[in-house]
Amino acid sequence: MGNGDDQPRYEISQAAYIKLVLHAIKHSTSAVNGVLLGRPSSSDASLTEISDAVPLFHSHLGLLPNLEISLILIEEYYGGKGLSVVGYFHANERYNDSELGGVARNIGDHIYRYFPNAPILLLDNKKVEALEKGKDLSPVMQLYTRDASKNWKLSPDGGSRLILKEPSANVVLMDYISSEKWRDIVDFDEHLDDISRDWLNPDLF
Amino acid sequence: MVTKTEGTQLDDLENQVDNGGGGAWEYLCLVRKLKVRRSEKVLKHGLALLNDPKKRSSLGHDEWTLYEQVAVAAMDSQSLDVAKDCVKVLRKQFPESKRVGKLEGLLLEAKGSWAEAEKAYSSFLEENPFDQVVHKRRIAVAKAMGNMSTAIELLSKYLDTFMADHDAWRELAEIYITLQMYKQAAFCYEELLLSQPTNALYHLAYADVLYTIGGLENLQSARKYYSSTISLTGGKNRRALFGLCLCSSAIAQLSKGRNKEDKDGSELQSLAAAALQKDYKERAPEKLPLLTAALKSLKVSS
Numbered sequence: 070m071g072n073g074d075d076q077p078r079y080e081i082s083q084a085a086y087i088k089l090v091l092h093a094i095k096h097s098t099s100a101v102n103g104v105l106l107g108r109p110s111s112s113d114a115s116l117t118e119i120s121d122a123v124p125l126f127h128s129h130l131g132l133l134p135n136l137e138i139s140l141i142l143i144e145e146y147y148g149g150k151g152l153s154v155v156g157y158f159h160a161n162e163r164y165n166d167s168e169l170g171g172v173a174r175n176i177g178d179h180i181y182r183y184f185p186n187a188p189i190l191l192l193d194n195k196k197v198e199a200l201e202k203g204k205d206l207s208p209v210m211q212l213y214t215r216d217a218s219k220n221w222k223l224s225p226d227g228g229s230r231l232i233l234k235e236p237s238a239n240v241v242l243m244d245y246i247s248s249e250k251w252r253d254i255v256d257f258d259e260h261l262d263d264i265s266r267d268w269l270n271p272d273l274f
Numbered sequence: 275m276v277t278k279t280e281g282t283q284l285d286d287l288e289n290q291v292d293n294g295g296g297g298a299w300e301y302l303c304l305v306r307k308l309k310v311r312r313s314e315k316v317l318k319h320g321l322a323l324l325n326d327p328k329k330r331s332s333l334g335h336d337e338w339t340l341y342e343q344v345a346v347a348a349m350d351s352q353s354l355d356v357a358k359d360c361v362k363v364l365r366k367q368f369p370e371s372k373r374v375g376k377l378e379g380l381l382l383e384a385k386g387s388w389a390e391a392e393k394a395y396s397s398f399l400e401e402n403p404f405d406q407v408v409h410k411r412r413i414a415v416a417k418a419m420g421n422m423s424t425a426i427e428l429l430s431k432y433l434d435t436f437m438a439d440h441d442a443w444r445e446l447a448e449i450y451i452t453l454q455m456y457k458q459a460a461f462c463y464e465e466l467l468l469s470q471p472t473n474a475l476y477h478l479a480y481a482d483v484l485y486t487i488g489g490l491e492n493l494q495s496a497r498k499y500y501s502s503t504i505s506l507t508g509g510k511n512r513r514a515l516f517g518l519c520l521c522s523s524a525i526a527q528l529s530k531g532r533n534k535e536d537k538d539g540s541e542l543q544s545l546a547a548a549a550l551q552k553d554y555k556e557r558a559p560e561k562l563p564l565l566t567a568a569l570k571s572l573k574v575s576s
C-alpha cells in the first residue's frame with residue numbers, strides 16, 4: 070500500500086509479541102530483555118517480519134558471557150529454520166523509566182551489525198497498565214530505529230511502523246495475563262539454572 | 275540467598291496452603307525466616323488468617339508480627355488500602371513505636387510520595403544514625419526515583435560504615451552493572467570475595483564482570499574465577515562451564531600469532547565442553563546437537 074514511505078516497518082507475530090510481554094510481567098521487579106527472530110519480507114523490501122522471540126534474562130542484563138552464549142545457541146537453532154536475529158526487546162526495571170538505557174543501546178548496536186534495520190522494542194509500562202481498559206489495539210511497545218548518525222531514535226506514536234500481525238493480539242494477551250500464563254514462560258536465565266527448562270517455550274500456547 | 279532444600283520446602287508448603295491443605299502460619303513463618311519475596315501469596319494467606327477472629331486470637335502476640343508482614347506484602351502488591359488498615363491497627367496497639375514509624379515510611383514509598391518518605395527517613399536518622407534499615411530505605415527511595423548517582427553515593431557512604439553488609443555490596447555491584455560501570459562492579463565483588471572466599475556465586479559474578487570488561491589479562495583472570503566456581507560447585511555450575519569455554523575461545527583469539535602455547539587452556543576448555551555435553555545428554559537431549567554445534571563454533575575440541 071504505497072504511502073511513499075521507505076522507512077523500515079516491522080510486523081510482529083502474536084506469538085513473539087505475547088512471549089515478550091509475558092516475560093516482562095513474570096519478572097515485574099527487574100529489567101528483562103529478549104531477541105526478535107524473523108526475516109525480511111519477500112514481498113515488501115521495507116518490511117521485516119518478526120515471527121518469533123526468545124526471552125533472555127531477568128538479571129545482570131549488562132554482562133556479556135550469558136548473552137554471548139544465548140545468541141550462539143539461538144542463531145544456531147533459528148538459522149536452521151531460515152530465520153535470524155532481527156531485533157532486540159528491552160523492559161526497564163522501573164515503571165516510570167521510559168528511557169532507552171546504555172545496555173539496551175549497546176546490545177541493539179551489536180544486533181544491528183548483523184541485521185541492518187534491526188529495531189529495539191522498549192516495553193511501554195503505561196500502555197501495559199492501560200490494556201485492562203481494552204480500548205487500545207496498538208502494541209504496548211515503543212519502537213526505536215537507528216538513524217543515519219547511528220543514534221537510536223524513538224519512532225513517534227501513530228507512525229504505525231510497528232504492526233501487530235494479528236490485530237486482536239492485545240485481547241489474547243489480556244486473556245493470558247488474567248489466567249497468569251506468565252508463570253509458564255521460560256527464559257534463558259532459567260534454562261541455565263535448569264537445562265530441562267526450554268527457552269523455546271514449545272508448549273506455551 | 276536460599277538453598278535448594280529450603281526452596282523446595284517453601285514451594286511444597288506454598289502448594290499445600292494454596293490447595294487448602296492448611297499450614298498457612300507455618301508458610302508465613304518460613305517466608306519471614308528465609309526473607310523471600312512472595313508478596314501475593316503472603317497477602318492472600320495472611321489476610322485470610324487476620325480476617326478469621328478465632329485464628330487471629332490463637333496467634334497471641336504473633337498477631338502483630340503478622341499484621342506487619344501482611345502490611346509489607348500488601349504494599350508490594352499495591353493493595354494500599356489493606357496496608358493502610360494494617361498499619362493503623364499496629365499504630366493503635368503501639369503508639370510510640372519506631373518500628374511502626376518505619377512501616378509508615380514504607381507506606382509513603384508505596385504511594386510514591388518520595389519527598390515525604392525521604393523526610394521521614396532523614397528525621398529517623400537524625401535520632402539514630404546507625405539504623406541500617408532506614409539507611410537502606412533512603413537508598414531505595416533514590417533508586418525508585420531514578421536518581422542512580424544519589425543511590426550510589428548513599429550506598430557507598432553506607433558501606434563505609436557497615437562494610438560487612440554483603441547484601442549492600444551486591445546491590446551496589448548490580449547498580450554499577452546496570453550503568454555499565456564494570457570496573458566499579460568488579461571492586462564490589464572483590465570485597466565480597468575477600469570476606470566470603472568460598473561463595474561460588476561471587477566467583478562467578480566476578481568472572482562475568484571481568485569477561486565483560488575484556489582484554490587479555492582480564493580474560494585470563496576470568497578463566498581462573500570460572501575455574502574456581504567450577505571447583506567450588508563440583509562441576510555443576512553450567513554458567514561457569516560456558517564461561518570457561520567462552521574465555522578460552524576469546525583468549526585464543528587474542529593470543530593468535532603470539533606464539534604462546536595455551537595447553538592448559540585448551541585442556542580446560544575440552545573438559546568443560548565434555549561436562550556440558552554430558553549434562554545436556556542427560557537432561558536436555560533434544561538440545562544436544564545445538565550445543566555441540568555451538569561449542570564447535572567456539573573452536574572447542576572435545
